[in-house]
Amino acid sequence: MGKKRGQKYEQIINAAVKVIAENGYHQSQVSKIAKEAGVADGTIYLYFKNKEDILISLFEEKMGTFVQFSQEKLASKTSVEEKLLLLIKLHLTQLEADYNLAIVTQLELRQSNLALRTRINEVLKGYLGLIDSILVEGIETGFFPESIDRRIARQVIFGSIDEVVTNWVMKDHRYKLKPLAEPLHKMLLNGLKQE
Amino acid sequence: MGKKRGQKYEQIINAAVKVIAENGYHQSQVSKIAKEAGVADGTIYLYFKNKEDILISLFEEKMGTFVQFSQEKLASKTSVEEKLLLLIKLHLTQLEADYNLAIVTQLELRQSNLALRTRINEVLKGYLGLIDSILVEGIETGFFPESIDRRIARQVIFGSIDEVVTNWVMKDHRYKLKPLAEPLHKMLLNGLKQE
Amino acid sequence: MGKKRGQKYEQIINAAVKVIAENGYHQSQVSKIAKEAGVADGTIYLYFKNKEDILISLFEEKMGTFVQFSQEKLASKTSVEEKLLLLIKLHLTQLEADYNLAIVTQLELRQSNLALRTRINEVLKGYLGLIDSILVEGIETGFFPESIDRRIARQVIFGSIDEVVTNWVMKDHRYKLKPLAEPLHKMLLNGLKQE
Amino acid sequence: MGKKRGQKYEQIINAAVKVIAENGYHQSQVSKIAKEAGVADGTIYLYFKNKEDILISLFEEKMGTFVQFSQEKLASKTSVEEKLLLLIKLHLTQLEADYNLAIVTQLELRQSNLALRTRINEVLKGYLGLIDSILVEGIETGFFPESIDRRIARQVIFGSIDEVVTNWVMKDHRYKLKPLAEPLHKMLLNGLKQE
DNA sequence: GATGAATGAGTATTCATTCAT
DNA sequence: TATGAATGAATACTCATTCAT
Numbered sequence: 001m002g003k004k005r006g007q008k009y010e011q012i013i014n015a016a017v018k019v020i021a022e023n024g025y026h027q028s029q030v031s032k033i034a035k036e037a038g039v040a041d042g043t044i045y046l047y048f049k050n051k052e053d054i055l056i057s058l059f060e061e062k063m064g065t066f067v068q069f070s071q072e073k074l075a076s077k078t079s080v081e082e083k084l085l086l087l088i089k090l091h092l093t094q095l096e097a098d099y100n101l102a103i104v105t106q107l108e109l110r111q112s113n114l115a116l117r118t119r120i121n122e123v124l125k126g127y128l129g130l131i132d133s134i135l136v137e138g139i140e141t142g143f144f145p146e147s148i149d150r151r152i153a154r155q156v157i158f159g160s161i162d163e164v165v166t167n168w169v170m171k172d173h174r175y176k177l178k179p180l181a182e183p184l185h186k187m188l189l190n191g192l193k194q195e
Numbered sequence: 196m197g198k199k200r201g202q203k204y205e206q207i208i209n210a211a212v213k214v215i216a217e218n219g220y221h222q223s224q225v226s227k228i229a230k231e232a233g234v235a236d237g238t239i240y241l242y243f244k245n246k247e248d249i250l251i252s253l254f255e256e257k258m259g260t261f262v263q264f265s266q267e268k269l270a271s272k273t274s275v276e277e278k279l280l281l282l283i284k285l286h287l288t289q290l291e292a293d294y295n296l297a298i299v300t301q302l303e304l305r306q307s308n309l310a311l312r313t314r315i316n317e318v319l320k321g322y323l324g325l326i327d328s329i330l331v332e333g334i335e336t337g338f339f340p341e342s343i344d345r346r347i348a349r350q351v352i353f354g355s356i357d358e359v360v361t362n363w364v365m366k367d368h369r370y371k372l373k374p375l376a377e378p379l380h381k382m383l384l385n386g387l388k389q390e
Numbered sequence: 391m392g393k394k395r396g397q398k399y400e401q402i403i404n405a406a407v408k409v410i411a412e413n414g415y416h417q418s419q420v421s422k423i424a425k426e427a428g429v430a431d432g433t434i435y436l437y438f439k440n441k442e443d444i445l446i447s448l449f450e451e452k453m454g455t456f457v458q459f460s461q462e463k464l465a466s467k468t469s470v471e472e473k474l475l476l477l478i479k480l481h482l483t484q485l486e487a488d489y490n491l492a493i494v495t496q497l498e499l500r501q502s503n504l505a506l507r508t509r510i511n512e513v514l515k516g517y518l519g520l521i522d523s524i525l526v527e528g529i530e531t532g533f534f535p536e537s538i539d540r541r542i543a544r545q546v547i548f549g550s551i552d553e554v555v556t557n558w559v560m561k562d563h564r565y566k567l568k569p570l571a572e573p574l575h576k577m578l579l580n581g582l583k584q585e
Numbered sequence: 586m587g588k589k590r591g592q593k594y595e596q597i598i599n600a601a602v603k604v605i606a607e608n609g610y611h612q613s614q615v616s617k618i619a620k621e622a623g624v625a626d627g628t629i630y631l632y633f634k635n636k637e638d639i640l641i642s643l644f645e646e647k648m649g650t651f652v653q654f655s656q657e658k659l660a661s662k663t664s665v666e667e668k669l670l671l672l673i674k675l676h677l678t679q680l681e682a683d684y685n686l687a688i689v690t691q692l693e694l695r696q697s698n699l700a701l702r703t704r705i706n707e708v709l710k711g712y713l714g715l716i717d718s719i720l721v722e723g724i725e726t727g728f729f730p731e732s733i734d735r736r737i738a739r740q741v742i743f744g745s746i747d748e749v750v751t752n753w754v755m756k757d758h759r760y761k762l763k764p765l766a767e768p769l770h771k772m773l774l775n776g777l778k779q780e
Numbered sequence: 781g782a783t784g785a786a787t788g789a790g791t792a793t794t795c796a797t798t799c800a801t
Numbered sequence: 802t803a804t805g806a807a808t809g810a811a812t813a814c815t816c817a818t819t820c821a822t
Contacts, residue, residue, distance in 0.1 A: 008802095012233040024309055030796060031805095039805045042798080051796060079217055105311065110305045114219055117302065119366065129387055142308025149378045163354025164347065170316065183344045187351055204788095225813060226788095235787045236817080333803065398781095400685065414699055420817060421784095430783040432819080500695045504609055511755065529601065538766045545752055546745040546772055553744025554737065561705065573734045577741055581776025585817060593807095607789080615792060618810095625808045636792065 011037045013061055016054050024107040026191055030054075049182075055112060056119050062101060066094055067126040071119035074130070080138040084157075085185045087130060090179065096177040106166045131157050135192075144192050147187045157188055204242050206232045206254055211249050216295035216333055220250070220303040254304060257296060261289055262321040269325070275333040276278050279352075280380045282325060284373065286356055290374040294364075326352050330387075335377045339387050352383055399437050401427045403451055407442050411490035415498040419442075445502060446509050452491060456484055457516040464520070469549060470528040474547075474579060479571045481551050486567040489559075496556045521547050525582075534582050547578055594632045597622045598646055601639050606685035610640070610693040637701055644694060645708050647686060651679055654710040659715070665723040669774060672715060673746060674766045679738050680750055681762040691751045720777075729777050742773055 007178045032053055034041045042059035046109045048054045070090050087105075095102040109120060131154050138144035164184060168177050211230035217224045225246055231234045243249045265285050272278045290297040304315060325351050333339035339348075359379060363372050393530045405427035410418045420441055438444045450501075460480050467473045485492040499510065521544050528534035554574060558567050600622035606614045615636055619626045633639045655675050680687040683753060716739050718774045723729035729738075749769060753762050 026308055029794090030245060034805095041796090041802080041806095042804055045270065045797070046802070060382065107309065111308065113306065114302060117365075149375075151362075152378050153380065154377060155358040156351075156379070159354040159356075159358025160351040163350040163352075167346075167350055170312075178345060180344075184348050184351070186389075187347065187386040189386075190389035191382040191384075194381070194385035194389075225809095228787095236789095236813090237787055238785085240814065241785070401649065416698055419815085431785095431817090432783055433781085435818070436781070444608065485675075497699065501698065503611060504692060507755075541752075542768050542772065544764060545748045546741075546769070549744040549746075549748025550741040551744075552748070553740040557736075557740055560702075570734075570737060573737050574741070576779075577737065577776040579776075580779035581772040581774075584775035585773075585777075614790095619809095626792090626810090627808055628806085630793070632804070 006035070006047070008039060008043065011055065012039065012044060015057050016058050017062075017098075017100050017104055020108050021103040025111045052116050053110070055109065055116065056123070059105070059120055061122050062105075063123050063127060067130060068088075070127075070130055073136075080141060080143045081133055081189060083134050083137070083179065084189060088132065088161060088185050088188075089181045092165065092177045092181050094146055095165055095169075096173070099173055102165060102169050102173075104169055106162075106169045122182055128158060138172060138192070145194075148192060156191065160184065160188060199254060201242075203232070203234060203238065205232065207239060208243055208253050211253050212257075212293075212295050212299055214283065215250075215303050216298040217272060220306050241355075247307065250304065250307060251311060251318075253313050253363060254315055256301075258318050258322065262325060265322075265325055269319065269329075275329055275338045276384060278329050278332075279384060280376065282329065283356060283380050283383075284376045287360065287372045287376050291363075291368070292359055294368050297364050297368075299362060301357075301364045323353060333387070338387075343387060348387055351386065355379065396437070398427070398433065398507050401525065402429065402434060402437055403448050406448050407452075407490050407494055411493040415501045433539050440547070442502070442506055445499065446506065446513070448497070449499060452495075453496060453513050453517060456480075457520060460517075460520055461538060464524075470524055470533045471579060473524050473527075474510055474578055475571065475575045477524065478551060478575050478578075479568065482555065482567045482571050485555055486558075486563070489563055492563075493560050494554065496552075496559045518544055518548060525535065535584075538582060546581065550578060591632075593622070593628065594626060594698055597624065597632055597639065598628060598643050600690055601643050602647075602683075605640075605693050606688040610696050615639075639698065640697060641701060641704050641708070641740075644690065648708050648712060649691075651675075652715060655715055659719075664724060665719055665728045666774060668722070669742075670766065670770045672719065672761065673770050673773075675719050676746055677750065677762045677766050681753075684754075684758050687750060687754050687758075691747075691754045713739060713743060720731050721745070723777070733777060738777055741776065745769065745773060760771065 012033065013089050017026070019033050022039050023032065024137070030044055031041050033054065037044075044054070048057060051190050055148060070087060070136075073090060074083050074086060077086055095105070110117070112120070132150065135144065135150050135153055139146060161184065164180055165177065168180075169173065207228065211223070211228050213233050218227070224238050225239055227252050228249065229239050232239075239249070265282060268285060269278050269281060272281055285373050290300070295386060303314075307315070327345065329344070330339065330348055334341060334343060334345075356379065359375055360372070363370065363375075401437060402423065406418070408424050409423050409426050413422065420434055421431050423444065424434050427434075434444070460477060463480060464473050464476060467476055485495070500507075504512070522540065525534065525538070525543055526541050529536060529538060529540075551574065555567070555571055558565065558570075596666070597618065601618050604618050604621050604707070608617065613694065615629055616626050618639065619629050622629075631640070633642060655672060656677060659668050659671060662671055680690070695702075697705070717735065720729065720735050720738055722734070724731060724733060724735075749765055750762070753765075
């Protein structure tokens with residue numbers, strides 16, 4: 001198989017996001033995705049190993065782009081404080097800008113089975129790495145106390161942002177997401193700074 | 196249907212937790228649950244409307260018990276600080292004591308479709324109410340600043356605890372969960388107190 | 391089993407007619423009939439061997455009464471011509487007076503399987519006997535030609551009346567059935583008389 | 586769906602006639618029909634919406650062919666008398682030549698629910714139209730009296746032929762059906778001609 | 781006689797995947 | 802590469818019937 005990046009590959013990924021967001025994971029048959037992508041059912045299997053592979057590839061593709069983009073942006077910030085704020089803003093902004101993608105990542109992707117969940121976590125590591133590097137830098141520069149439990153800190157940061165986004169999706173994105181970055185940032189930062 | 200609490204009802208709920216934890220939701224055929232519960236397949240349908248109803252009832256049952264139990268325990272604590280710590284401890288302790296239940300609530304329950312998710316959220320409201328009452332009390336007593344955004348605070352608290360538990364489950368409960376209560380509590384409390 | 395004629399027996403028969411007419415054969419569960427009859431599900435089995443037995447008993451009961459009643463009435467007529475007219479009128483009148491019964495005999499009873507159909511035909515023999523005796527008398531008195539094929543004649547008479555009633559039922563009994571007796575009688579009589 | 590006339594479509598229809606005739610409608614599982622047709626279970630659903638659709642399509646197919654064939658044959662006859670005789674003969678001949686089909690149309694098809702019965706009646710209209718056109722022509726040419734009730738006449742003709750065939754099927758086709766055409770024709774014709 | 785909780789056999793249908801063209 | 806017709810495994814749910822009370 002291998003990652004055949006081609007026009008059709010992108011077409012199918014994007015069709016999958018749209019179809020899954022609109023119909024839900026269990027109502028998104030391969031044939032429906034194929035139709036939306038404008039290809040034959042069988043063509044899907046020239047680019048993806050199976051249906052699960054569409055899902056995981058979709059997540060890899062979107063998440064990979066996001067992590068790389070975030071990494072570059074973060075490099076421009078010098079303080080740990082600013083870096084954390086930027087990361088939160090980027091996270092909220094990306095999903096606010098693509099509601100379909102938000103539905104897929106926050107709700108539908110989690111309907112997959114354990115095996116798939118494990119692979120998704122693998123992809124997530126890139127993102128969690130970003131969080132971790134901020135934490136490491138914060139500790140090294142003395143901004144965060146040495147005694148901090150990095151694993152818990154990472155889970156608090158990710159869990160909080162994730163929960164904020166999920167609530168926004170479940171509430172049909174009826175409010176703005178980006179403005180929540182500042183208060184969320186303040187809360188997380190304070191929680192981490194103190195000892 | 197109606198909630199027919201009876202011996203068989205409990206039997207089926209507990210069989211479902213075990214079977215779903217061991218096999219995953221999609222590999223937990225009704226017949227498998229019935230066999231584990233020691234009843235006939237058809238008997239399931241005397242107590243539950245359909246397979247989904249087992250899942251939601253299971254959550255209602257367990258979560259309802261937990262919320263009520265927590266509420267009573269919390270009444271014995273006077274300070275907001277202690278209450279938050281106790282809530283976190285109760286949360287972690289309950290799931291650490293029943294790994295099967297933890298698997299179901301953290302992983303399998305989320306594989307359900309949107310309609311079911313909405314009903315699950317309905318049940319969750321009881322728990323979120325507990326968090327909220329602590330926040331309200333904290334603000335009223337001046338322990339938390341007035342300017343705090345209660346919605347975000349609630350999401351940070353729940354999202355953090357939930358993420359901590361999920362990670363513990365995904366890591367095959369290879370470490371102790373309860374000891375994480377203290378550092379988690381400190382982090383959340385500091386995050387909320389400052390302004 | 392044996393035909394236990396009792397109050398409950400009648401209750402169940404009449405409940406069955408009502409339930410089947412209103413819900414159709416396949417939507418008439420034993421529990422629904424029991425409820426309509428005001429008895430427990432299990433009680434049904436004290437009076438009937440199984441579900442099919444309700445159907446066949448229902449038909450025996452209603453058809454038996456009808457045949458006996460018709461037989462008595464026919465005895466008062468002297469000419470074959472009048473007898474045939476009376477039989478047709480009785481047939482149409484009985485079913486016009488009980489639309490639910492008509493639905494059951496013309497439509498729902500025929501949804502039963504072959505085995506049941508055979509038993510129903512057994513019951514029908516009483517009615518076909520009435521037709522046959524008129525034919526025999528007609529031939530003996532020279533009213534009908536000797537050359538007539540009695541079997542075909544019987545099938546023509548029964549088939550015609552039956553089709554007329556079925557059409558009336560399928561057309562939601564939107565017109566009067568009894569007035570069709572005269573023209574139907576004339577047609578059948580002429581068809582039989584000539585040679 | 587649409588009427589995909591293809592080799593497989595025919596195969597399935599013919600397999601259905603055979604299987605249903607031999608096992609009865611309720612004992613004719615889709616898998617049994619598929620096996621007889623030499624296709625996979627799922628293939629059935631590429632050609633038919635559901636199991637009921639096989640039944641109705643089967644009837645449409647066979648009845649449609651029969652009506653068209655009859656219409657062409659009838660055009661060659663000039664007198665109303667001959668036309669009626671031919672129609673009866675064609676009807677009896679077709680079903681005598683295909684006993685399985687006769688079982689299905691006379692017995693099994695009638696085990697369907699009301700909704701299906703309504704659709705079947707729709708298909709029957711073509712055949713009833715043939716009868717009606719003979720009646721109209723007979724009245725116009727003065728062969729039948731003007732006073733005749735066409736609806737009743739049609740029901741008498743159809744009901745008689747249908748009953749004759751049903752009896753033949755129920756009697757396990759132990760006698761010849763075609764010879765009954767002449768006496769049946771004579772009876773119906775006389776019934777209609779007189780006033 | 782009467783009840784109704786419990787039983788468990790039985791089947792239409794979907795849809796991811798393949799492969800001949 | 803691309804197609805799409807064909808495949809066939811897999812399962813929730815109903816309901817007639819029983820039998821302990």
